[in-house]
Amino acid sequence: MLREAKIEDAQAIQNLICFYSEDGKMLFRALAEIEKSIADFLVYEKHNEIIGICSLKFGWDRLVEIRSLGVDPRYHRQGIATEMIQGSVECALLRDDCDTAFVLTYAVPLFTRFGFEVVDKMLLPQKVWNDCQACLHKDNCDETAMSLSLLPLKKLPLAKPAALKDSAEVLY
Ligand SMILES: CC(C)(COP(=O)(O)OP(=O)(O)OC[C@H]1O[C@@H](n2cnc3c(N)ncnc32)[C@H](O)[C@@H]1OP(=O)(O)O)[C@@H](O)C(=O)NCCC(=O)NCCS
Numbered sequence: 001m002l003r004e005a006k007i008e009d010a011q012a013i014q015n016l017i018c019f020y021s022e023d024g025k026m027l028f029r030a031l032a033e034i035e036k037s038i039a040d041f042l043v044y045e046k047h048n049e050i051i052g053i054c055s056l057k058f059g060w061d062r063l064v065e066i067r068s069l070g071v072d073p074r075y076h077r078q079g080i081a082t083e084m085i086q087g088s089v090e091c092a093l094l095r096d097d098c099d100t101a102f103v104l105t106y107a108v109p110l111f112t113r114f115g116f117e118v119v120d121k122m123l124l125p126q127k128v129w130n131d132c133q134a135c136l137h138k139d140n141c142d143e144t145a146m147s148l149s150l151l152p153l154k155k156l157p158l159a160k161p162a163a164l165k166d167s168a169e170v171l172y
Contacts, residue, residue: 002087005041005053010034012050013041013068020070024136025106029068042087044071044080051075054084056092060125063147064098069105081110089114092150099151104143111146121145 005013013034020026034041037055044052051072057065066088071080092101102124103111124145132138 001046002042002044002052002083005038005043007035007038009041009043009050010038013043013053016050016053016070016072017068026068026070027131027135041068042084042091044084046075052080052084054081054088056088058095058098060102062097062099063125064092064095064101064150066101066103069103081107082113085111085114089148089150089153093153100147100149102145102147104141104145106143108144108146111148114148116146116148119145119147 010031014029014031017026017029017034021028037057040057041053041055043050043054049072052070052075054069055067057067066085069081069084071084089101092098101116102119103116104121105111108118121141121143132141135141137143
């Protein structure tokens with residue numbers, strides 16, 4: 001089940017981040033930082049265990065970044081990241097302070113199916129790169145930048161995001 005994160009999920013979120021940050025697949029985030037931004041996280045829970053995480057970072061001009069997307073390796077290729085991206089986009093659509101979602105990713109096909117397109121990473125605002133200082137690959141970034149305009153989707157009728165309600169209804 002996809003849902004908003006609660007403060008008690010912070011340690012499980014960090015465990016998954018640590019697992020993937022060890023080989024540079026994800027940026028390390030301190031527990032205190034996760035707790036402070038817990039409202040920006042979605043988690044996927046199965047059998048009372050957090051097996052998927054994702055967060056949204058607002059405040060890059062009118063951009064929102066989908067980041068810290070990770071799924072427990074025992075559950076790969078079961079559509080969990082797909083659900084988390086859909087939930088994240090739906091949450092972003094509810095905000096009036098962003099027009100475009102972007103991601104830096106190693107999994108281009110995962111985002112292509114949502115209409116994300118590859119963009120020149122140099123076109124992203126400079127402040128985005130501040131976060132990259134902690135990345136193992138900061139001097140040789142091998143991630144692909146992709147973006148999705150939210151404006152056409154904002155014109156569609158939107159119900160409450162699936163992540164924020166009990167039934168996992170697909171909205172678009
Ligand atoms: C990338 C990741 C989040 C995908 O999670 P997932 O739940 O397995 O993804 P899904 O099952 O929703 O995948 C749906 C489709 O996306 C594509 N996809 C999934 N993982 C992919 C990967 N690692 N590379 C390229 N394409 C991928 C495939 O087309 C897949 O469809 P298929 O299984 O029918 O071939 C997961 O592999 C992971 O946690 N990786 C390590 C952390 C990481 O790299 N995070 C950064 C992602 S921005």
